[in-house]
Amino acid sequence: xxxxxxxGAGFVGSHLCASLLESGxxxxxxxxxxxxxxxxxxxxxxxxxxxLTEHDIRDPLPAGHYDFIYHLASPASPADYSAMPxxxxxxxxxxxRNVLDLAVAAKAGLFIASTSEVYGDPLVTPQTEEYWGNVxxxxxxxxYDEGKRFGEALTVAYQRRxxxxxxxxxxxxxxxxxxxxxxGRAVPNFINQALAGQPLTVYGDGSQTxxxxxxxxxxNAFKLVLHKVAEDGAADSSWRDLPLLRxxxxxxxxxxPVLELAEKIKAMCKSDSEIIFQPLPQDDPxxxxxxxxxxxxxxxxxxxxGLEEGLAKVIDWFKASGRLSR
Ligand code: NAD
Ligand code: UDP
Numbered sequence: 001x002x003x004x005x006x007x008g009a010g011f012v013g014s015h016l017c018a019s020l021l022e023s024g025x026x027x028x029x030x031x032x033x034x035x036x037x038x039x040x041x042x043x044x045x046x047x048x049x050x051x052l053t054e055h056d057i058r059d060p061l062p063a064g065h066y067d068f069i070y071h072l073a074s075p076a077s078p079a080d081y082s083a084m085p086x087x088x089x090x091x092x093x094x095x096x097r098n099v100l101d102l103a104v105a106a107k108a109g110l111f112i113a114s115t116s117e118v119y120g121d122p123l124v125t126p127q128t129e130e131y132w133g134n135v136x137x138x139x140x141x142x143x144y145d146e147g148k149r150f151g152e153a154l155t156v157a158y159q160r161r162x163x164x165x166x167x168x169x170x171x172x173x174x175x176x177x178x179x180x181x182x183x184g185r186a187v188p189n190f191i192n193q194a195l196a197g198q199p200l201t202v203y204g205d206g207s208q209t210x211x212x213x214x215x216x217x218x219x220n221a222f223k224l225v226l227h228k229v230a231e232d233g234a235a236d237s238s239w240r241d242l243p244l245l246r247x248x249x250x251x252x253x254x255x256x257p258v259l260e261l262a263e264k265i266k267a268m269c270k271s272d273s274e275i276i277f278q279p280l281p282q283d284d285p286x287x288x289x290x291x292x293x294x295x296x297x298x299x300x301x302x303x304x305x306g307l308e309e310g311l312a313k314v315i316d317w318f319k320a321s322g323r324l325s326r
Pocket of ligand 1: 006007008009010011012013030031032033034035036037055056057058071072073074075076077091095113114115116170171172173174175
């Protein structure tokens with residue numbers, strides 16, 4: 001298949017591009033390197049089935065025939081999006097519109113990378129797809145949370161009007177090699193602090209929870225989506241008769257307090273660093289755990305990589321890549 005991956009030079013996108021190429025697909029990576037990097041896709045550049053288009057998704061997208069589009073382009077780390085709030089809102093509104101227009105014109109199946117952040121600071125746990133969320137519309141995370149919620153609303157409106165085949169994947173915390181050492185997220189922060197002998201910075205008292213998914217499991221879920229959408233009909237004239245809208249949580253249900261994550265990483269890095277406590281950022285969700293029944297029933301998805309196994313790979317990667325400077 002001919003597949004467009006927006007945000008393909010980012011952390012998750014670069015793993016997706018590599019995996020799609022391995023499965024024999026033709027991959028067009030579209031990125032403007034706002035938070036991604038050329039280094040992430042350097043190993044793919046010699047593959048004749050790989051193409052890079054440097055483009056900002058806020059600008060109308062070049063027309064093209066695609067069988068499927070994965071839309072991932074957006075800042076994702078709280079440090080990134082709170083430094084670029086207006087950009088983040090426009091990327092997740094105008095950018096999503098441009099992707100939807102392209103998908104309609106190309107009659108392509110579409111996966112939109114949404115997020116567990118649409119649930120905000122959730123009042124129910126685990127979070128099911130039916131939960132409407134608890135989001136502060138004017139807080140420091142709102143550029144991302146409300147941006148992604150708008151992107152979902154726009155997608156559903158397009159789907160209702162045009163009968164597209166589209167999947168909204170609500171992605172929960174995902175980690176793996178190629179996260180930027182300085183992107184501010186907990187896993188790269190703690191690993192790089194531990195390896196550099198610096199204090200591990202736990203925000204708040206560290207009792208807030210997250211559920212961490214290793215990137216290989218997430219990519220497996222993305223590819224199961226492709227398989228399912230393709231099963232529902234090729235991108236041909238019959239596609240309008242086969243509309244599809246799925247909203248599905250993707251992640252790993254193993255939930256743990258952030259302090260426990262810091263302690264685990266410190267031990268795995270055999271580090272003498274101390275753990276220090278810093279103020280909890282505004283609206284930092286206190287709990288997060290996906291209900292994955294839909295992903296299991298519809299996709300046959302189940303995460304396979306345990307937290308320690310995944311962390312060991314990322315620690316080795318940061319050691320080997322030399323990306324320790326902050
Ligand atoms: P990332 O920042 O590593 O990758 C995002 C990519 O999008 C980068 O390569 C960046 O340069 C590109 N991009 C940003 N703005 C762009 C624009 N205007 N035009 C073109 N390209 C642009 O982030 P990631 O962790 O790989 O996340 C990928 C997607 O998954 C994002 O949509 C994010 O919201 C979603 N997501 C990720 C997680 C996670 O834990 N990693 C969790 C929930 C949702
Ligand atoms: N966090 C932390 N120290 C850090 C970075 C993050 O305690 O150096 C906390 C953060 O406050 C949040 C959790 O770890 O409660 C996960 O943060 P991350 O930025 O990885 O993802 P998100 O908040 O988007 O889930």
